Amino acid sequence: MTIIMVIMSPQQPFALIYDAAVKDHLRAVDVKYHSLIRDTIEEQLLVEPDTETGNRKPLKRPVVFEATWELRFGPQNRFRIFYDVDRERWEVHILALGEKHKNRLTIGGEKVEL
Secondary structure: OOOOOOOOOOOOOOEEEEOOHHHHHHHOOOHHHHHHHHHHHHHHHOOOOOOOOOOEEEOOOOOOOOOOEEEEEOHHHOEEEEEEEEOOOOEEEEEEEEEEEOOEEEEOOEEEOO
């Protein structure tokens, strides 16, 4: 009988660094979504934030706040987190929080052109 034992080392989590403006962006979002936003950021960006998924994609060019990645989530994928990853320092820089309604993106209550 052969026993195979797999030992998995936990991945080092990334530090989440929030730009000061994100606090203002959050104020423009209904309070009932704040815990969803916090939980999703922690779930999606602490480990492998630069791995592409269905809702996490690199931007073709830095668009909003010079972000290089976008995370989409929430009801009808209405929320957008724009961020950048620093692999050398194990940091995720969260640069902006937006809300998408149809073809309009607002950040901090202001319409943003993409």
